[in-house]
Amino acid sequence: KAGVTQTPRYLIKTRGQQVTLSCSPISGHRSVSWYQQTPGQGLQFLFEYFSETQRNKGNFPGRFSGRQFSNSRSEMNVSTLELGDSALYLCASSAPGGWDEAFFGQGTRLTVV
Amino acid sequence: AQTVTQSQPEMSVQEAETVTLSCTYDTSESDYYLFWYKQPPSRQMILVIRQEAYKQQNATENRFSVNFQKAAKSFSLKISDSQLGDAAMYFCAYRSAGDDKIIFGKGTRLHILP
Numbered sequence: 001k002a003g004v005t006q007t008p009r010y011l012i013k014t015r016g017q018q019v020t021l022s023c024s025p026i027s028g029h030r031s032v033s034w035y036q037q038t039p040g041q042g043l044q045f046l047f048e049y050f051s052e053t054q055r056n057k058g059n060f061p062g063r064f065s066g067r068q069f070s071n072s073r074s075e076m077n078v079s080t081l082e083l084g085d086s087a088l089y090l091c092a093s094s095a096p097g098g099w100d101e102a103f104f105g106q107g108t109r110l111t112v113v
Numbered sequence: 114a115q116t117v118t119q120s121q122p123e124m125s126v127q128e129a130e131t132v133t134l135s136c137t138y139d140t141s142e143s144d145y146y147l148f149w150y151k152q153p154p155s156r157q158m159i160l161v162i163r164q165e166a167y168k169q170q171n172a173t174e175n176r177f178s179v180n181f182q183k184a185a186k187s188f189s190l191k192i193s194d195s196q197l198g199d200a201a202m203y204f205c206a207y208r209s210a211g212d213d214k215i216i217f218g219k220g221t222r223l224h225i226l227p
Contacts, residue, residue: 031213033213033214033215035215035217042217042218042219042220043204043217043220045214045215045216048213048214050213055213056212056213056214058214088156090156090158092158092215094213101160101163102160102208102213102215104157104158104159105157106155106156106157107156109156
């Protein structure tokens with residue numbers, strides 16, 4: 001069974017640009033969550049999607065957005081990039097709710113210059 | 114709001130020895146789950162062990178065990194017979210029942226000394 005796949009693995013962007021990151025969950029998983037990991041703030045929850053609907057959102061500005069497609073694949077978009085957006089972005093998928101374990105991808109390392 | 118606190122940014126342990134990583138959390142909820150995740154240099158977050166809040170019995174997974182003190186809101190991880198492959202960042206995490214959002218502590222970097 002394939003794991004959670006995130007693409008690309010590395011990305012370098014310039015301030016002011018926008019970026020789209022992709023996450024393919026484990027087959028059969030319908031919940032996808034996104035996290036931002038930085039040395040200063042640690043791991044912070046961005047948002048969670050289930051069946052193409054955003055169910056939960058963290059405390060991030062509107063520049064951060066996401067969506068989920070009918071095949072459960074998810075994308076997150078960051079517009080007007082700032083230096084502080086440099087981080088490791090992790091995606092996790094899980095079977096619907098409750099006790100089920102969240103499986104993480106290897107992340108996308110975004111560097112904003 | 115729920116919070117998770119790991120007070121040890123770094124720890125070191127001799128190979129084959131035992132080490133305990135501390136974690137405290139704060140919540141007003143009664144139904145939740147607690148986890149320890151490991152993040153090696155590959156950046157892959159790996160679930161080490163999990164505990165359901167309603168279970169009094171402490172979870173155990175091979176060399177990994179937890180000491181869950183619900184009243185004290187404490188959830189420590191004990192690693193026995195430490196191995197070089199255990200070197201990683203360890204995150205304590207909280208998740209409300211029925212919610213997929215995970216709240217992480219800041220992490221403890223564990224070094225294994227040969």
